[in-house]
Amino acid sequence: MVEQDRIRLGVNIDHVATIRNARGGQHPDPVRAAVLAAKAGADGITAHLREDRRHISDNDIERLMAEISLPLNLEMAATEEMLAIALRHKPASSCLVPEKRQELTTEGGLDVAGAEDYLGPYVEKLKASGISVSLFIDPEESQIRASHRLGADKVELHTGTYVEAEGEDHQRELDRLRRGASLCEELGLEVHAGHGLNYDTVEAVARIPQFAEFNIGHFLVGEAIFVGLPESLRRMRVLMDRGRRNREG
Numbered sequence: 001m002v003e004q005d006r007i008r009l010g011v012n013i014d015h016v017a018t019i020r021n022a023r024g025g026q027h028p029d030p031v032r033a034a035v036l037a038a039k040a041g042a043d044g045i046t047a048h049l050r051e052d053r054r055h056i057s058d059n060d061i062e063r064l065m066a067e068i069s070l071p072l073n074l075e076m077a078a079t080e081e082m083l084a085i086a087l088r089h090k091p092a093s094s095c096l097v098p099e100k101r102q103e104l105t106t107e108g109g110l111d112v113a114g115a116e117d118y119l120g121p122y123v124e125k126l127k128a129s130g131i132s133v134s135l136f137i138d139p140e141e142s143q144i145r146a147s148h149r150l151g152a153d154k155v156e157l158h159t160g161t162y163v164e165a166e167g168e169d170h171q172r173e174l175d176r177l178r179r180g181a182s183l184c185e186e187l188g189l190e191v192h193a194g195h196g197l198n199y200d201t202v203e204a205v206a207r208i209p210q211f212a213e214f215n216i217g218h219f220l221v222g223e224a225i226f227v228g229l230p231e232s233l234r235r236m237r238v239l240m241d242r243g244r245r246n247r248e249g
């Protein structure tokens, strides 16, 4: 079994840019947040350049590539425009995500199983240029198998449904993540988790031994308003480490 002793923490800085953009100025600067996150022990920085540029901008991506020492995970829709941007900047990894212009946030995973022919060339071109490719999917067997067929290096399982589920549904969603992570291991796919994770929900996912990386943003940035970014990261790290120490199996 591929068991990771330590889960990598990718800090998503999108919502620093959301606050900046509310006034159209320069403050708060997401690149400054990325530098601070690096100093506070983040293992990577994640940024989602949305087609509508509602938070991260093209200039942020340029600056993140030039000014941060950590690997950048560029989240992007599978479009020609985004592909050209990724190929120009060559981030360490790119994560293909679904996007809807009207959604408040990413509502579900990418339908890889239903769009293999469309997504295949994107995966191929990104990989050919040396960018490691992840696909952001729901924890469903068909999506995981399709991601594997397409040659993705890794998948990120969408944790949003698990985070929001209550009562029995919460356990059921955790089971889906568990089964998904186990199938990824069987297929040799590195498995990540992300979306909506917070202090209350992160530890149980960290106990699932196959997860190698979590990408967390909205909660960390929100909590930083009260305690500062280094402290919000520190607390998340403690919970991730505790979950991993008490891993299942």
Ligand SMILES: CC(=O)[C@@H](O)[C@H](O)COP(=O)(O)O
Pocket (backbone or CB within 6 Å): 012, 014, 047, 048, 050, 075, 097, 104, 105, 106, 136, 194, 195, 217
């Ligand atoms: C794919 C994902 O989960 C993150 O990129 C997240 O979506 C960022 O926040 P928004 O969905 O609010 O853009």
Ligand SMILES: NCC(=O)COP(=O)(O)O
Pocket (backbone or CB within 6 Å): 012, 046, 136, 156, 193, 194, 195, 196, 197, 215, 216, 217, 218, 219
């Ligand atoms: N891919 C998920 C991500 O980067 C962070 O999502 P969230 O914690 O901002 O919901």
